[in-house]
Amino acid sequence: xxxxxxxxxxxxxxxxxxxxxxxxxxxxxxxxxxxxxxxxxxxxxxxxxxxxxxxxxxxxxxxxxxxxxxxxxxxxxxxxxxxxxxxxxxxxxxxxxxxxxxxxxxxxxxxxxxxxxxxxxxxxxxxxxxxxxxxxxxxxxxxxxxxxxxxxxxxxxxxxxxxxxxxxxxxxxxxxxxxxxxxxxxxx
Amino acid sequence: xxxxxxxxxxxxxxxxxxxxxxxxxxxxxxxxxxxxxxxxxxxxxxxxxxxxxxxxxxxxxxxxxxxxxxxxxxxxxxxxxxxxxxxxxxxxxxxxxxxxxxxxxxxxxxxxxxxxxxxxxxxxxxxxxxxxxxxxxxxxxxxxxxxxxxxxxxxxxxxxxxxxxxxxxxxxxxxxxxxxxx
Numbered sequence: 001x002x003x004x005x006x007x008x009x010x011x012x013x014x015x016x017x018x019x020x021x022x023x024x025x026x027x028x029x030x031x032x033x034x035x036x037x038x039x040x041x042x043x044x045x046x047x048x049x050x051x052x053x054x055x056x057x058x059x060x061x062x063x064x065x066x067x068x069x070x071x072x073x074x075x076x077x078x079x080x081x082x083x084x085x086x087x088x089x090x091x092x093x094x095x096x097x098x099x100x101x102x103x104x105x106x107x108x109x110x111x112x113x114x115x116x117x118x119x120x121x122x123x124x125x126x127x128x129x130x131x132x133x134x135x136x137x138x139x140x141x142x143x144x145x146x147x148x149x150x151x152x153x154x155x156x157x158x159x160x161x162x163x164x165x166x167x168x169x170x171x172x173x174x175x176x177x178x179x180x181x182x183x184x185x186x187x188x
Numbered sequence: 189x190x191x192x193x194x195x196x197x198x199x200x201x202x203x204x205x206x207x208x209x210x211x212x213x214x215x216x217x218x219x220x221x222x223x224x225x226x227x228x229x230x231x232x233x234x235x236x237x238x239x240x241x242x243x244x245x246x247x248x249x250x251x252x253x254x255x256x257x258x259x260x261x262x263x264x265x266x267x268x269x270x271x272x273x274x275x276x277x278x279x280x281x282x283x284x285x286x287x288x289x290x291x292x293x294x295x296x297x298x299x300x301x302x303x304x305x306x307x308x309x310x311x312x313x314x315x316x317x318x319x320x321x322x323x324x325x326x327x328x329x330x331x332x333x334x335x336x337x338x339x340x341x342x343x344x345x346x347x348x349x350x351x352x353x354x355x356x357x358x359x360x361x362x363x364x365x366x367x368x369x370x
Contacts, residue, residue: 119362
């Protein structure tokens with residue numbers, strides 16, 4: 001660990017935060033270029049670990065990645081520097097935008113534009129949904145979780161947190177039963 | 189106090205978001221609507237703004253919701269809330285990643301969480317769509333405009349155009365269609 005490492009971490013992650021649109025997965029190629037190829041902070045294998053860990057722990061992918069790289073390179077101060085770096089550009093930009101939006105949102109043209117945008121955004125959500133669905137394993141267990149979870153969220157307004165906890169529990173119970181040799185996968 | 193409330197609610201969001209991007213949307217939407225910090229329309233509007241500005245979606249949304257609810261202090265509380273759980277969890281795990289990744293319980297829980305996230309985003313999508321289309325007047329002008337924009341955006345999306353282009357086109361169509369109607 002070099003003494004100035006945290007400054008470098010802050011700078012690199014500030015850049016990543018300032019130049020990736022869409023966040024999360026869009027950030028991974030840039031992180032790879034900066035962190036693996038330029039700075040050589042992580043090896044290719046560690047980069048794969050990073051993605052796996054960021055996906056399997058809670059929280060926004062960008063924060064998970066920044067904390068992971070920061071702590072690898074320079075411990076807790078490194079983690080803090082990288083995380084602040086990735087957050088700050090958004091934070092200030094959005095503060096400014098929220099201010100501007102409040103001033104202009106009552107103009108007719110802005111209202112019309114947002115009326116159009118409101119119809120376009122569901123398409124973006126649908127496309128994110130589709131790509132998640134494509135990546136998912138499609139077995140009986142997936143549907144046995146997906147369908148009830150959707151119905152509970154959509155028609156019974158059950159809290160998302162409760163649904164997530166129940167589904168995690170279902171995963172654990174299903175694996176237990178599977179491991180104990182019951183062998184029937186259909187009626188999980 | 190509003191700052192503590194924002195911090196607490198966003199700590200929950202940071203703790204229960206699995207995966208990137210839209211994975212946080214269902215829970216965030218639910219909490220924001222419950223607390224009446226933003227309307228459903230404002231949430232959708234701001235998803236578009238978040239997509240068109242750099243930075244992690246989660247941070248953008250947290251900062252905006254916090255700022256609208258309680259100014260700069262609110263933005264700070266919400267952003268800190270959404271970031272802190274990840275930060276500490278990754279630090280705590282540091283050194284024990286392999287054990288964590290190979291843990292059967294973690295794998296099993298994630299196998300349950302993945303379809304759950306898909307289900308929750310699908311439910312959020314249904315409700316966002318419900319906000320675009322007025323089911324009371326099926327062939328109203330605004331429904332037809334909405335449908336046209338959804339089709340155009342869908343086509344651009346199918347052609348793998350960048351989200352910013354899709355948002356820009358939707359905005360432009362929104363302005364044009366309203367002009368023609370006037």
